[in-house]
Amino acid sequence: MPAVEHRLILKHADTPGYTPDLACYQRHGGYDVLKKALALAPKTTPDGKTLSPQEQLRQEVTTSGLRGRGGAGFSCGMKWSLVDRKSGKPIYLVCNADESEPGTFKDRQIIYKDPHQLLEGMIISSFANDVRLAYIYIRGEFVEGAKILNRAIAEARAAGFLGRNILAAGFDLEIHVHRGAGAYICGEETGLIESLEGKRPYPRIKPPYFPAVLGLYQCPTIVNNVETLCHVKHIVAMGGAEYAKLGTPNNTGTRIVCLSGQVQRPGYFEVEVGKATLREIIFDPAFGGGLRDGRKLKTIIPGGVSSKVFKAGEKVKLKGRGPDGKETVNELDVLDLPYDFTSLMAAGSMSGSGAVIVLDDSTDIVAALANISTFFAHESCGQCTPCREGSLWMSKALDRLTHGGGRAQDADYLAKIADNIPGGRTICAFGEACSWPVQSFVGKFKDEFAAKGAADQARRQNNGQAATKT
Amino acid sequence: MTFAVPANLEAEIDELVSHYPQKRSASLMVLHALQDHFGYLTPAAMEWTAAKLGLQPINVLELVTFYPMFRQQPVGRFHLKICRTLSCALGGSHELHRQLCAKLGLDAHAHGAQTTKDGRFTVEFVECLASCGTAPVMMVNDDFYEGVTPQKADEIIGKYTS
Secondary structure (H helix, E strand, O other), X not given: OOOOOOXXXXXXXXXXXOOOOHHHHHHOOOOHHHHHHHXXXXXXXXXXXXXXXXXXXXXXXXXXXXXXXXXXOOXXXXXXXXXXXXXXXXXXXXXXXXXXXXXXXXXXXXXXXXXXXXXXXXXXXXXXXXXXXXXXXXXXXXXXXXXXXXXXXXXXXXXXXXXXXXXXXXXXXXXXXXXXXXXXXXXXXXXXHHHHOOXXXXXXXXXXXXXXXXXXXXXXXXXXXXXXXXXXXXXXXXXXXXXXXXXXXXXXXXXXXXEEEOOOOOEEEEEEOOOOEHHHHHHOOOOOOOOOOOXXXXXXXXXXXXXXXXXXXXXXXXXXXXXXXXXXXXXXXXXXXXXXXHHHHHOOOOOOOOEEEEEEOOOOHHHHHHHHHHHHHHHOOOOOHHHHHHHHHHHHHHHHHHOOOOOOOHHHHHHHXXXXXXXXXXXXXXXXHHHHHHHHHHHHOHHHHHHHHHHHHHHHHHHHHHHHHO | XXXXXXXXXXXXXXXXXXXXXXXXXXXXXXXXXXXXXXXXXXXXXXXXXXXXXXXXXXXXXXXXXXOXXXXXXOOOOEEEEEEOOHHHHHOOHHHHHHHHHHHHOOOOOOOOOEEOOOOOEEEXXXXXXXXXXXXXOEEEOOEEEOXXXXXXXXXXXXXXXX
């Protein structure tokens, strides 16, 4: 069956005439799910335990199988279950709207077109987790987005969906918008928390600083992505079990895939997780529509620039189970990978933030990696030496290589640096993020890197000889 | 000269500070408010922020030097920020940058932000602006432009020069 869009989060966003104000949102059923959540009564389970409304909501999210849409794909129900609820300290919810992984532009659609959906998701999530104060950490460049959210918050407060005694249910909540100021590392949750505390966004070491226990102001804190929080609303609306029927096992629900680079129709598409393959996302006329005329696929960055790239024609092995229950190993073309969390990870990369970047055969692969490495060298926070120095060395070497100053050994040199940054040598996953593209580009296109370096070196030697002769 | 914050701006800042259980949290929001008003952040503005939030000036300076959006020098009246990162680069952001620099008489190869002599325009490459599907993209002050073709770039410049 060909893949189709399944719009849950973006159901209304692009409908002509749909506006980001409260009246429009409510005409489309807005805040009905919040009313349902706040009206829940304690429930007694068959084994005689009584579940509070909050516990029931958290149970639904766990049942739904929702995985975080920010990048790591961590179970949302699990994240919530780790929250220290006995500390006596307030619990905070922070919405990560930093959207800074290059290739990603999905949260922008939600914030700019349907901000109340995010607020409703946040209010329900806050109620479910006994949160009284929540923040939206929005990237500084979303200037208009911050204004839209502030207007939405004011409307929601005036309508009694925020503030004291929400819908007369005895629940108080304030949400404030906090603007970042252009630093990628603020997307890392502990860096984000530091930034929200008014400091440099240096990620914290884990353990002990797991946000669920020691987060904002050393209090238990939940950090969830914009899209994840919106899904919570739909999970509560549909019921966790019903939601889990969307998508594929262990990859439930829908997700917004961002497609950019050298395709006919770049854009964002909401699909059931795992129901569309990379081939469909890139080539199907309903999605990317294929490459530009006369071009061939060269490589796919499957989950934002920090994910490991796939080379066109690459074969990957996926483990599965046959009808007899025995383990099977399926070899398939990388394009036939279902675009979900599990398959991409099994294939040695990740779906990350849902950002697919396509490069065709007109691309200079060395220049593409140089572009990515410049980004990481600019964005390393500088706390850990391997990342601070390594990201810069890689960027400098690639810069030389793109400007005619390459050396024959540069491919090996790059690989060696990249291999020595990740793997527990840094406080946060930025170390991995800056190394993975280098490891995979250089690993999979080694001949191109080596040839470029050797050609540069040979040219310099020839020039040198010519210079000596004259 | 003393650093004077107008009463309405200070009221706005006090409101922002009230959003947080700890005043220090408001640092970025206060700096944004001051930079929006004054154009850039002077040592006096940072000292004022520190005093407002019960911090040492170094606590504020270390933010201004870290976060790319904060600046200690004035920029042109129209600040053009062109996305440099991969999808926009594939979509022609370098050509866009060269076109804008040529049009405004700036050196496209110089490092960092370039400002015209009349102080009207600043052109700068920035990292990903999160709209990769409509590459190349740019911002002019707080306004966002996507799918900036050479023709569209001319129109945008025309809009701000007229």
